[in-house]
Amino acid sequence: MTSQKRSLTGRIFRACRAFFEPLHREVLPLSSNAVVLPTKTIQVTGRVQGANGFWPDQLTISNTGTEGGAADWIVNDIRIANRSQFLSSGDLPGDMFATQAVRAFLNFEVAKPGMDVEIVATYIGKNADGCPFFAAITGMEYDPGLLDLVREAISQALSSTARGLSTRPR
Numbered sequence: 001m002t003s004q005k006r007s008l009t010g011r012i013f014r015a016c017r018a019f020f021e022p023l024h025r026e027v028l029p030l031s032s033n034a035v036v037l038p039t040k041t042i043q044v045t046g047r048v049q050g051a052n053g054f055w056p057d058q059l060t061i062s063n064t065g066t067e068g069g070a071a072d073w074i075v076n077d078i079r080i081a082n083r084s085q086f087l088s089s090g091d092l093p094g095d096m097f098a099t100q101a102v103r104a105f106l107n108f109e110v111a112k113p114g115m116d117v118e119i120v121a122t123y124i125g126k127n128a129d130g131c132p133f134f135a136a137i138t139g140m141e142y143d144p145g146l147l148d149l150v151r152e153a154i155s156q157a158l159s160s161t162a163r164g165l166s167t168r169p170r
Helices: 003-023 144-161
Strands: 025-029 032-036 041-047 054-061 073-080 116-123 131-133 135-141
Touching: 003 144, 025 054, 032 041, 054 073, 054 116, 116 131, 116 135
Parallel strands: none
Antiparallel strands: 025 135, 032 131, 041 116, 054 135, 073 116
16 A cells, blocks of 8 residues: 555544544543552553443543642553553653543554553652542544445445545645
């Protein structure tokens, strides 16, 4: 597939998702009331309850209970059904998941009904008494029928514009 077709496919996909997304938004809370002491790690698990599943697109870490907010956390891993969502091993700073952070820099896989979504995080804040971990993952309800519509729209758009695409610059 040429880079022009990939670019067009990506734009069509994003447009279809933006159109349908407000209709199917869901939130999966991933919080713990347990206090996490400085330099200690916590694993928080949530289970997908929807009938069709869940397609996450953003993790948000709350500012509650710690002076530095999301920056007081290190995200060691995010797993769906025991599969890491990071492309390579390594930790990410928590402020990448702050409420004002840019959305969708991670591409999550679909979490089917009954699958566990896990976050492993380490508290690095200054609060000597520790802090509870409050976070949520937001995304779309996974609807295979809706995805079929998106795939069909992409397929039709690619076939109708295939003659108009050229590898030569204009």
